[in-house]
Amino acid sequence: MKVSKSSAEHYVWGEACDGWHLVKDARLSVIHERMPAGTSEVRHYHEQARQFFFVLSGSLTVEVGGEAVELAPQEGVEVPPLTAHQVRNLSDEAAEFLVVSSPTTRGDRHNA
Template sequence: MIVNKNNTIRYQWGNKCEAWTYIQSENVIIKEEIMPPHTEEQLHFHNETEQFFYILDGKASFLLESEKISLSKNDGIKISATQIHKIINETSEELRFLVMSFPGNMNDRINIQH
């Protein structure tokens, strides 16, 4: 089956950010996400889930623990389980990326309050 934005689950999160779930199983979740300029997600971690982010368009900043890392188009980064993180779009351009989560546990997210 061909999978694309027209035949998958779409939802909004944060400040007008969008996501499309391409694959969701107990083994993996694969999503494409778009973040408008100057948006960020909440700082959080996952107890068991590892993630891989791959930048399709734009530039992303990641806060990993206390370190800030910048990624450009065609760059990827692995986030380990229990690693505190968030993705940020600090630019005036849209950010588009894939995020893969292993295993596919939608409930394995602990937000950190400021």
């Protein structure tokens, strides 16, 4: 079945960030997210889930295990299970990116 941002389940997280569930399954999650300029998520880790962040537009700083990784469009970074991480948009423009998780992160998130 075809899916897009306009047809996917939408949610708001943080103060002003958006997410769209493109694939929502216990074994695989694919989310299209949008972070306005100057926003960030809480530093956390997942016990089971392995994640991959891939920037579509804008730029992100992803802290992975204490190391800052700068991502431009068409760049990504993998985050293994049990690795503390935090996504930040330090730029002056919104960033859009994909978050791929296997298995889903539902019930698997712990603040670091």
